[in-house]
Amino acid sequence: MATKPYKNSVLDRPGHPDGMRVPENYFESFARDMISRLPENELEKQPARLLTPPTRWQRLRPFVYMAAMFAGIWCMMNMFSMIQKNASSFNDTSLIATTTPAHDDYIIDYVIDDYNGDQLLDELYAEGFSPNDFNF
Amino acid sequence: MSKSLPEDDIDLVQRLRDPATCREAFGEVINRYSEPLYWQIRRMINSHDDANDLLQNTFMKAWQALDNFRGDARLSTWLYKIAINESLSHLERERRRQDISIDDEAASIANTIEADEWIDGDALSVKLRKAVAHLPEKQRLVFNMKYFDEMKYEQMSEILGTSVGALKASYHLAVKKIEQYLERD
Numbered sequence: 001m002a003t004k005p006y007k008n009s010v011l012d013r014p015g016h017p018d019g020m021r022v023p024e025n026y027f028e029s030f031a032r033d034m035i036s037r038l039p040e041n042e043l044e045k046q047p048a049r050l051l052t053p054p055t056r057w058q059r060l061r062p063f064v065y066m067a068a069m070f071a072g073i074w075c076m077m078n079m080f081s082m083i084q085k086n087a088s089s090f091n092d093t094s095l096i097a098t099t100t101p102a103h104d105d106y107i108i109d110y111v112i113d114d115y116n117g118d119q120l121l122d123e124l125y126a127e128g129f130s131p132n133d134f135n136f
Numbered sequence: 137m138s139k140s141l142p143e144d145d146i147d148l149v150q151r152l153r154d155p156a157t158c159r160e161a162f163g164e165v166i167n168r169y170s171e172p173l174y175w176q177i178r179r180m181i182n183s184h185d186d187a188n189d190l191l192q193n194t195f196m197k198a199w200q201a202l203d204n205f206r207g208d209a210r211l212s213t214w215l216y217k218i219a220i221n222e223s224l225s226h227l228e229r230e231r232r233r234q235d236i237s238i239d240d241e242a243a244s245i246a247n248t249i250e251a252d253e254w255i256d257g258d259a260l261s262v263k264l265r266k267a268v269a270h271l272p273e274k275q276r277l278v279f280n281m282k283y284f285d286e287m288k289y290e291q292m293s294e295i296l297g298t299s300v301g302a303l304k305a306s307y308h309l310a311v312k313k314i315e316q317y318l319e320r321d
Contacts, residue, residue, distance in 0.1 A: 006311065030174075038159065
């Protein structure tokens with residue numbers, strides 16, 4: 001062992017003795033006692049957990065979760081598609097509503113309101129209508 | 137796992153991480169590292185009985201935390217860190233128990249050195265132990281690792297989390313202080 005040339009001779013002693021010693025066979029008996037006193041640790045508890053066969057639900061669970069996720073996505077897409085369809089049909093109705101009043105028949109049939117009851121009766125009498133034909 | 141790990145360390149770490157082989161592998165760890173760890177603790181604590189207790193605590197903590205050991209660092213580095221933490225905690229506890237400051241600790245350690253039956257009668261060695269006891273904790277650690285264990289600065293750096301440059305400076309300073317102490321005493 002190469003020693004450094006220290007200024008003080010105490011530090012320069014070969015082997016750098018520290019003056020400490022241990023009881024005879026200390027390390028052998030320490031290792032033996034220590035190994036025998038080791039309790040079960042977390043790592044050793046793992047095999048017991050791994051050896052337990054998984055239940056049917058534990059095996060199926062990932063697939064069920066995945067199926068539920070896809071079903072959810074499918075439902076969501078359907079909902080969006082329905083919302084979009086409704087939105088477009090609403091637009092069609094409003095188109096009819098805005099164009100229909102411009103039609104002549106519609107205006108005559110539903111808008112013009114100068115056709116009074118007397119005129120209607122005159123026309124009916126002219127066509128041969130008699131109030132006696134009806135049993136009121 | 138780090139590629140810089142020694143081949144036998146890689147094999148040992150693999151067996152330590154396997155629940156089926158971890159107990160047997162940890163037995164190998166105890167056989168391999170109990171001596172260097174003991175000396176590391178003993179040189180900080182000085183008392184054989186306390187060092188024995190702290191060594192047991194070190195291995196017990198390592199065993200309980202085995203599933204957290206990822207194998208990124210050297211096994212020896214991990215164990216040294218635990219041992220040093222145990223030693224420093226013990227010194228702190230002792231200071232509190234005896235109600236002494238960190239500056240008065242050297243006198244207490246000197247008493248321990250004189251009272252310990254497992255320190256031989258070599259006067260020069262006892263003198264050196266007392267000189268080392270006067271160093272601050274971190275310098276004492278650096279000095280013990282370099283002078284007695286002849287550890288490489290790179291490994292010391294991994295264990296202590298200090299740069300190599302700072303460790304070299306710390307060791308140089310420690311040697312100077314010890315030489316001054318020895319000349320004065």
